[in-house]
Amino acid sequence: MDQRITIRRGETEAHTRLKRLAFVWAQRQGYSACAMEVALxxxxxxxxxxxxxxDGKQSGATAIFECKQALVDLRRDNGCTSTTMRRLKKVHHRREVLERNLRVHYPALRVADSLFVEFDSHNFAAIEHRGYKQVVRQIQALQNRLFDCTKFETLIRYRCANLFFLVLPDELFREPEIPIGWGALVQSNGELILARKPVWHETEPESRLRFLQQIAIAGTRVLNRQLEIAFEDVAGADCRP
Incomplete structure (x- = not known):
């Protein structure tokens, strides 16, 4: 069955195998509608x-599975917004102090690009100040982490699903590094073992319906690819009633 799952460009076999295991595990738990690579x-x-x-007359339950095959991949998405913001504010304050001192000691850095002197900019990069360059790099790294490395936290904050599972190989499982509120499924002998239970997050029925719709869209996309149905085949005459 592994061969039936198409490996995406740039995706490793190990990651594809974890996705397959999660796909099977979810169905065994009663999740009858599943899809891979779903846009939320x-x-x-x-x-x-x-x-x-x-769930009968109820609106059902939704679950998200994120597969991580390497520690660096896990840590990249496991950033904490509040911690990063505190560090960013601290480094930004240091930058302001440096720029204030550099304006005094290097007045020639001023660029006369405004009608008013107080609004003129300064070319701090011109002097190759080691401390200033380091601060700028730190700010850029923290900003990138703030906007691109908080996936796990963001999914819970937006209540994208009721349950969240991290799928890992056995050697990668470390209890302290599992995101708060997430469960952990650990690969062992070709199966997934629930190593930590997730926390249930309430969502609105409308959100679960939209979630189900996204699963259907992803499933249709896969079938179109397998059946070699091109966009032109369905983008012709509008046949909707």
């Missing part, structure tokens, strides 16, 4: 596996 509603993220479990 009202969120810029795409998740490895999304699953929906019907």
């Amino acid at each position: 509603p009202r969120c810029r993220y795409r998740v490895d596996v999304a699953a929906y479990r019907p």
Whole structure:
């Protein structure tokens, strides 16, 4: 069955194997609607596996599975917004102090690009100040981490699903590094073992319906690819009633 799952460009076999295991595990738990590479509603993220479990007259339950095969990949998405913001404010303050001192000691750095002197900019890069260059690099790194490395936290904050699972190989599982509120599924002998239970997050019925719709869209995309149905085949005459 591994061969039936198409490996995406740039994706390793190990990551594809983890997605397959998550896909199977979810269905065994009653999640009858599942899809891979699902774009979440009202969120810029795409998740490895999304699953929906019907619940009679209720609106059902939704789950997200994120597969991580390497420690660096896990830590990249496991940033904390509040911690990063505190560090960013501290480094930004240091930059302001440096710029204030550099204006005094290097008045020639002023660039006369404004009608008013107080609004003129300064070319601090011209003097190759080691401390200033280091501060600028730190700010750029922290800003990138703030906007691009907080996926796990953001998914919970936006309540993108009811349950969240991190899928890991056994050697990668470290309890302190599992994001708060997430469960952990650990690969062992070709199966997934629930190493930590996730926290249930309430969502609105409308959100679960949109989640299910995104699963359907992702599933349709896969079938179109398998059946070699091109965009031109469905973008012809509008046949909607």
